[in-house]
Amino acid sequence: MKHVLGLIIILLFIIGFSLVLTVAGNYILPSQEIRSLAKYYLYLAYNPWHRNFTVMSPEAVTSIVWDFRGLDTVFETAVFYLAIIGSIALGRGIVKYSKPSGKLGLSLIVKTVTRISAVMIIAVAASIALHGHLTPGGGFQGGATAAVAPLLILIIFSHYYLLEKGVTKDLMLFLRSLGLTGIGIVAIIVYLMALPQGIHAYVLQNQPKPDSSIGLPAYIDGQLISGTLWFFNISEFFAVMAGFTIVFLLITIPERAFKKEEEVERQ
């Protein structure tokens, strides 16, 4: 079995390499022309002269993710939320476990380096998330980057250090729910703004549309926030960061926390 698998991979490797050498240059190279749908996206992502169609964000990917196909992203976030709920359900019924005596975590050098780098990771993550509508990045990217910091602290300082600092599962669940609620509110905020004025508006609407003259402001005090995109990004940032942190907190729970319960059941 081992050799068959190896053989298949090596054969695929040789065939693939030959393909690249011979025919790929003629057939597999992507077309130089931009497709018509992509042309519209690029044309309308930031276009102050077409205020009824544009997203007012120079970042085409974020425009697509949170505006042109915003509903997909909302559902993706909901799926991720349900996955976290599932993992919390798996980690239920944990008895209270005490901190073991003795020195925990890795050496002082590693701890000092982590103290510096964790702050830098959070800063980079915040920059990725808050500038998600201007430069490559966004809420998910920023949240995933920020989640590296608690993971480093969990491994290098130990599980108990993070809990003592107040980063508990319940707090993270609260932050995560806050993020998801934020996404939900921003999704219908234009509709709620339009309701008292008697104008009709759409779910996940950002800028004014041809038959709906209301929208969130693209600029606040001269700074481009691209309407809903900035709020979506910051909500997603908290939701993803807290979601990953919950999973890490759960998988680093010592096994004796589960074993104790089994012993109680046996008695």
Next chain:
Amino acid sequence: MLLVTALASIFSVIAVYYAIMEKNLVRAVVFSAIQSTIYAFIYYMLMAPDIVLVYIPVAVGLYPAVILILISKTEKVEKQ
């Protein structure tokens, strides 16, 4: 540019092969992380910076770390 990307993808195939064949699970995760690093580079070469930014923390940082934590709770060497 395309040649560099093609070469990087070939190196990623080698990393995947070692990740599958390695009996020591910790080493296999390291090979998998090498493959992820090469993929991140390929995404950058294909001008997809948004994917690079999500791929680096998830596939190079979070995923190997989660697998390593799980391996530390089981056995370090795969048995036949």
